[in-house]
Amino acid sequence: MKAVCVCFEVHLPLPLRWYWPQEGYGDVHIEKYFDMEKAFHNFTKLAENVETLNDTLAASIENGGKYTLDVSGVFLEQCKWSPEIIDGFRELDPGSVSFAASPYYHSVCSMFPDMTEFREQVEMDRGMIKELFGREARTFVNTELLFEKRALKVLKEMGFKCFISEGSHNIMNGYDPMHVYDNTVPTLLRHINLSEDLEIRFSDNAWPGYPLIADKFASWIASMEGDVITLYIKYDAINTHLQNNKEILRFLKELPLSLKEKGIEMVLAEDAVDMFKSTSLSSLDSKTTARYGMHNLLGNHAQHLFMHELVDTGEQIGSIKDPERRKEMLRIYRYLQQSEIFLEMNSEERRFGYERAVNDLSILSDIERAIIREAKR
Structure with a gap:
């Protein structure tokens, strides 16, 4: 059957x-x-x-x-x-x-x-x-x-x-x-x-x-x-x-x-x-794949850079001493892992994809600044 x-x-x-x-x-x-x-x-x-x-x-x-x-x-x-x-x-x-x-x-x-x-x-x-x-x-x-x-x-x-x-x-x-x-x-x-x-x-x-x-x-x-x-x-x-x-x-x-x-x-x-x-x-x-191809998730420099910065940010969150602040920062960090964020950086409209990448990396930069500030408290 x-x-x-x-x-x-x-x-x-x-x-x-x-x-x-x-x-x-x-x-x-x-x-x-x-x-x-x-x-x-x-x-x-x-x-x-x-x-x-x-x-x-x-x-x-x-x-x-x-x-x-x-x-x-x-x-x-x-x-x-x-x-x-x-x-x-x-x-x-x-x-x-x-x-x-x-x-x-x-x-x-x-x-x-x-x-x-x-x-x-x-x-x-x-x-x-x-x-x-x-x-x-x-x-x-x-x-x-x-x-x-x-x-x-x-x-x-x-x-x-x-x-x-x-x-x-x-x-x-x-x-x-x-x-x-x-x-x-x-x-x-x-x-x-x-x-x-x-x-x-x-x-x-x-x-x-x-x-x-x-x-x-x-x-x-x-x-x-x-x-x-x-x-x-x-x-x-x-x-x-x-x-x-x-x-x-x-x-x-x-x-x-x-x-x-x-x-x-x-x-x-x-x-x-x-x-x-x-x-x-x-x-x-031996193969790796994803819906519509891996290039949609990690097909350009901006996506690779965002992935690198995302992983680095995750490693820094543990340095936050206040448990409630650490919990909130972790939640935001995890929302930033959504696949749609990566997919938008690979838009067929190259200008849109580039603008998205600048926007997303600016957000990560702000979060990294906040982690450094929180870790010093």
């Missing part, structure tokens, strides 16, 4: 402000660097339809659907503005929905030289999932589906059963990811084309596959060779489709039935690694 794993990423970043240093470099606090008004606006736009999306998942589950949810700690913190969203996720059938862990701050800390920060953020996220949903996270999804071999040793030590990463061309050598892959932690790789059919192209009426209905999608999967197809889709992308094409709701409801007609089962990611024999993939021993 062939199977399909569907994982939704539920995340909204905390956006940086355009920062203008003032004489004297004042006190350090979240609102000084992060645009909370914009964050609230973005959250409100998504929250308007989350109840609809969760109701659709519940209907899909009644038809045999199973889903893995990768909900970031950053998003869960924003749910203070609409606590009922957490209740909606909590009410989904626990036998058909699992929660994956990831770095709490949707951060790139798995690329740091020292893996301590990575381990701490994963523990934070796993603890939050346990606290809010009463569930143990057995699947891990790294930020931006980043594949970093060093992280897998940590994940194995932490007891994770499954790892989901990007099925990029440099990993797959031109083939589609259709198996459970043998690794330090058994690995599922995102099928990029099928995932983006739902995430990006679904509402594009110029796309040859438009309109995409569940039966057509199930037929495509049935025609493929392999054991398991992994789809990884941003929840926010489904919300965007709702603005133009509410047929995405019908698609999600009918997908389990259409797959079942073709002899295909929807399964949770952690269950897939038990159902199928793992397949060897030699490139997993």
Whole structure:
């Protein structure tokens, strides 16, 4: 039997402000660097339809659907503005929905030289999932589906059963990811084309596959060779489709039935690694990858410089004597690890990317000044 794993990423970043240093470099606090008004606006736009999306998942589950949810700690913190969203996720059938862990701050800390920060953020996220949903996270999804071999040793030590990463061309050598892959932690790789059919192209009426209905999608999967197809889709992308094409709701409801007609089962990611024999993939021993390529995260000098300064800043935080000030500084530092900060510095509009880099490095400079001042107190 062939199977399909569907994982939704539920995340909204905390956006940086355009920062203008003032004489004297004042006190350090979240609102000084992060645009909370914009964050609230973005959250409100998504929250308007989350109840609809969760109701659709519940209907899909009644038809045999199973889903893995990768909900970031950053998003869960924003749910203070609409606590009922957490209740909606909590009410989904626990036998058909699992929660994956990831770095709490949707951060790139798995690329740091020292893996301590990575381990701490994963523990934070796993603890939050346990606290809010009463569930143990057995699947891990790294930020931006980043594949970093060093992280897998940590994940194995932490007891994770499954790892989901990007099925990029440099990993797959031109083939589609259709198996459970043998690794330090058994690995599922995102099928990029099928995932983006739902995430990006679904509402594009110029796309040859438009309109995409569940039966057509199930037929495509049935025609493929392999054991398991992994789809990884941003929840926010489904919300965007709702603005133009509410047929995405019908698609999600009918997908389990259409797959079942073709002899295909929807399964949770952690269950897939038990159902199928793992397949060897030699490139997993030597390659690194991320969603849309590593060059998007660390492809230019500005990104490398920001990464270097970020790591250096983290090493300095321990010198702050006041525990409350150290805790607040650590929180700000961790928000600065968000992958979106790196991605914006690699904007296709080179001027925008450059301006972002200057802005972000100015923020780090201010924080480093504050750490030095606090350490002397």
